[in-house]
Amino acid sequence: xxxxxxxxxxxxxxxxxxxxxxxxxxxxxxxxxxxxxxxxxxxxxxxxxxxxxxxxxxxxxxxxxxxxxxxxxxxxxxxxxxxxxxxxxxxxxxxxxxxxxxxxxxxxxxxxxxxxxxxxxxxxxxxxxxxxxxxxxxxxxxxxxxxxxxxxxxxxxxxxxxxxxxxxxxxxxxxxxxxxxxxxxxxxxxxxxxxxxxxxxxxxxxxxxxxxxxxxxxxxxxxxxxxxxxxxxxxxxxxxxxxxxxxxxxxxxxxxxxxxxxxxxxxxxxxxxxxxxxxxxxxxxxxxxxxxxxxxxxxxxxxxxxxxxxxxxxxxxxxxxxxxxxxxxxxxxxxxxxxxxxxxxxxxxxxxxxxxxxxxxxxxxxxxxxxxxxxxxxxxxxxxxxxxxxxxxxxxxxxxxxxxxxxxxxxxxxxxxxxxxxxxxxxxxxxxxxxxxxxxxxxxxxxxxxxxxxxxxxxxxxxxxxxxxxxxxxxxxxxxxxxxxxxxxxxxxxxx
Amino acid sequence: xxxxxxxxxxxxxxxxxxxxxxxxxxxxxxxxxxxxxxxxxxxxxxxxxxxxxxxxxxxxxxxxxxxxxxxxxxxxxxxxxxxxxxxxxxxxxxxxxxxxxxxxxxxxxxxxxxxxxxxxxxxxxxxxxxxxxxxxxxxxxxxxxxxxxxxxxxxxxxxxxxxxxxxxxxxxxxxxxxxxxxxxxxxxxxxxxxxx
Numbered sequence: 001x002x003x004x005x006x007x008x009x010x011x012x013x014x015x016x017x018x019x020x021x022x023x024x025x026x027x028x029x030x031x032x033x034x035x036x037x038x039x040x041x042x043x044x045x046x047x048x049x050x051x052x053x054x055x056x057x058x059x060x061x062x063x064x065x066x067x068x069x070x071x072x073x074x075x076x077x078x079x080x081x082x083x084x085x086x087x088x089x090x091x092x093x094x095x096x097x098x099x100x101x102x103x104x105x106x107x108x109x110x111x112x113x114x115x116x117x118x119x120x121x122x123x124x125x126x127x128x129x130x131x132x133x134x135x136x137x138x139x140x141x142x143x144x145x146x147x148x149x150x151x152x153x154x155x156x157x158x159x160x161x162x163x164x165x166x167x168x169x170x171x172x173x174x175x176x177x178x179x180x181x182x183x184x185x186x187x188x189x190x191x192x193x194x195x196x197x198x199x200x201x202x203x204x205x206x207x208x209x210x211x212x213x214x215x216x217x218x219x220x221x222x223x224x225x226x227x228x229x230x231x232x233x234x235x236x237x238x239x240x241x242x243x244x245x246x247x248x249x250x251x252x253x254x255x256x257x258x259x260x261x262x263x264x265x266x267x268x269x270x271x272x273x274x275x276x277x278x279x280x281x282x283x284x285x286x287x288x289x290x291x292x293x294x295x296x297x298x299x300x301x302x303x304x305x306x307x308x309x310x311x312x313x314x315x316x317x318x319x320x321x322x323x324x325x326x327x328x329x330x331x332x333x334x335x336x337x338x339x340x341x342x343x344x345x346x347x348x349x350x351x352x353x354x355x356x357x358x359x360x361x362x363x364x365x366x367x368x369x370x371x372x373x374x375x376x377x378x379x380x381x382x383x384x385x386x387x388x389x390x391x392x393x394x395x396x397x398x399x400x401x402x403x404x405x406x407x408x409x410x411x412x413x414x415x416x417x418x419x420x421x422x423x424x425x426x427x428x429x430x431x432x433x434x435x436x437x438x439x440x441x442x443x444x445x446x447x448x449x450x451x452x453x454x455x456x457x458x459x460x461x462x463x464x465x466x467x468x469x470x471x472x473x474x475x476x477x478x479x480x481x482x483x484x485x486x487x488x489x490x491x492x493x494x495x496x
Numbered sequence: 497x498x499x500x501x502x503x504x505x506x507x508x509x510x511x512x513x514x515x516x517x518x519x520x521x522x523x524x525x526x527x528x529x530x531x532x533x534x535x536x537x538x539x540x541x542x543x544x545x546x547x548x549x550x551x552x553x554x555x556x557x558x559x560x561x562x563x564x565x566x567x568x569x570x571x572x573x574x575x576x577x578x579x580x581x582x583x584x585x586x587x588x589x590x591x592x593x594x595x596x597x598x599x600x601x602x603x604x605x606x607x608x609x610x611x612x613x614x615x616x617x618x619x620x621x622x623x624x625x626x627x628x629x630x631x632x633x634x635x636x637x638x639x640x641x642x643x644x645x646x647x648x649x650x651x652x653x654x655x656x657x658x659x660x661x662x663x664x665x666x667x668x669x670x671x672x673x674x675x676x677x678x679x680x681x682x683x684x685x686x687x688x689x690x691x692x
Binding site for chain 1: 680
């Protein structure tokens with residue numbers, strides 16, 4: 001009885017072992033990958049399966065021609081007659097030659113007839129296809145792409161020398177590459193864009209951009225641009241142009257205490273450096289993504305000040321001569337000084353009259369991991385100061401590194417409101433009679449900021465737009481904002 | 497000495513030239529007048545084939561910084577997109593008047609309104625609307641909020657609104673108000689309640 005029990009246990013153990021081994025075999029053994037060929041024409045791109053017969057790769061000819069025009073096939077015994085538009089082709093099963101129109105064609109292997117489909121050796125396709133389509137075909141072996149009749153996207157690169165230089169990449173069609181960066185090396189992966197170039201190596205005699213290398217891989221194409229500094233990619237012309245330029249550096253102005261702690265540099269030197277480089281934090285571009293880390297170490301309580309508009313984007317016309325962009329910059333400079341006096345690290349999105357896109361403003365703020373973002377606007381409607389927060393619903397901060405661009409602010413709405421209320425309090429303390437209001441509003445780019453973010457709109461003090469240039473008024477606004485940012489520091493500061 | 501019959505012929509020709517000249521001038525004046533009328537920015541009245549019904553408008557008042565609820569009697573088509581367009585055009589008519597509390601540029605109009613999934617209304621503004629709109633956070637916010645609140649008040653099934661300009665996505669209305677986002681009507685309505 002006991003022996004029987006042991007035998008039964010041993011038997012069950014063996015069966016379980018075999019079952020586990022078989023399951024593991026199924027898990028480990030991966031199905032043979034179907035090889036595919038991507039065919040790119042000027043009108044479309046499509047994929048077809050390659051089939052292995054007699055040690056060679058074969059392809060269904062009619063399947064390809066169906067995508068390019070109208071086809072019909074007739075089979076009589078071993079004879080295969082294929083009509084493509086007005087052209088007629090004849091092949092015979094087992095033969096290594098055929099006829100397309102009046103031209104005789106040689107195949108790299110036997111023609112096969114299978115389930116009413118005519119298979120030709122894949123090696124013959126590049127020569128065979130132009131007989132039907134009338135153009136030419138170019139096969140890229142690494143990426144398994146066949147470019148027919150000039151299909152595919154081509155690009156050219158032009159280095160525009162300057163201080164700093166920019167590299168303009170022009171494409172014949174819109175592209176959407178995946179962009180990654182490692183220090184000064186920028187990688188553009190074109191897995192979805194059919195780039196017809198096989199390889200290109202360009203060297204530049206430039207202090208910023210030193211080389212461009214394009215090569216094909218099994219996923220498509222990859223372009224690597226090497227530079228001495230992190231680069232910023234700006235898209236324009238509906239994705240047909242990518243301009244690479246130096247990523248903006250954070251222009252820091254710190255208090256003596258923070259500077260000495262962080263780098264041992266006296267505060268006076270640091271501030272002077274910022275003032276002497278007014279264009280350090282400005283770039284010109286449209287529709288962009290910021291790449292690469294800014295060259296300044298992250299601080300836990302970094303304040304990004306955004307003087308809205310600038311350059312060709314004048315903002316509201318406050319009077320015949322007064323543009324919004326000038327008032328916002330004046331107030332922003334005062335705010336920076338006030339914050340620096342209070343020992344806070346700041347970054348100005350622009351410190352000169354330069355055009356910066358809204359996406360770029362948000363991207364720079366997010367990559368610098370700012371705790372606070374303040375966009376400054378000016379308007380002529382009404383009086384006093386209006387403080388705006390995002391209209392997004394308040395949610396808990398999302399875990400993880402990636403946030404949806406359009407709703408990045410969601411997890412920070414609570415903090416933004418704390419800051420907005422504080423600004424209202426401080427303005428009321430400083431000038432109790434000045435009308436102030438706080439409300440959610442659809443102001444770009446608040447929704448894209450991953451941090452406490454507000455926009456303030458400074459309206460005239462007394463109905464006269466010229467009062468916006470009043471230094472006392474501007475100073476009062478800057479002072480109130482700075483006091484508010486300092487007062488909520490303990491609520492907003494957190495490890496990021 | 498010029499013969500008498502030549503003198504008469506010459507005088508008749510001269511008279512003919514002058515009369516044709518006057519006629520041409522009057523034609524030119526008439527053409528100019530008709531062109532002026534055709535560029536009049538006032539939107540055409542809604543179709544009158546249907547019975548007029550009350551429409552709630554949330555009208556922006558710049559000087560007070562508020563949105564005021566108003567009722568207008570408008571003949572509305574039965575299909576939701578056409579209905580939405582007529583309602584918005586009624587609101588714009590208020591803004592296009594000379595005594596408008598929230599003026600917008602002459603020629604501003606709604607190209608069309610499309611319904612997606614019954615709850616999302618896509619409002620297509622004409623380019624004149626955006627190009628001539630006054631720039632400013634408050635001005636642009638009032639315009640966007642009043643349009644969304646008006647749509648939502650009259651067609652409750654509209655829960656979200658997306659705004660395009662000439663069929664294309666645009667970053668902002670006039671430099672400030674976000675046109676990339678899809679507006680949640682309930683959030684706008686809460687804001688509008690506070691602004692009344």
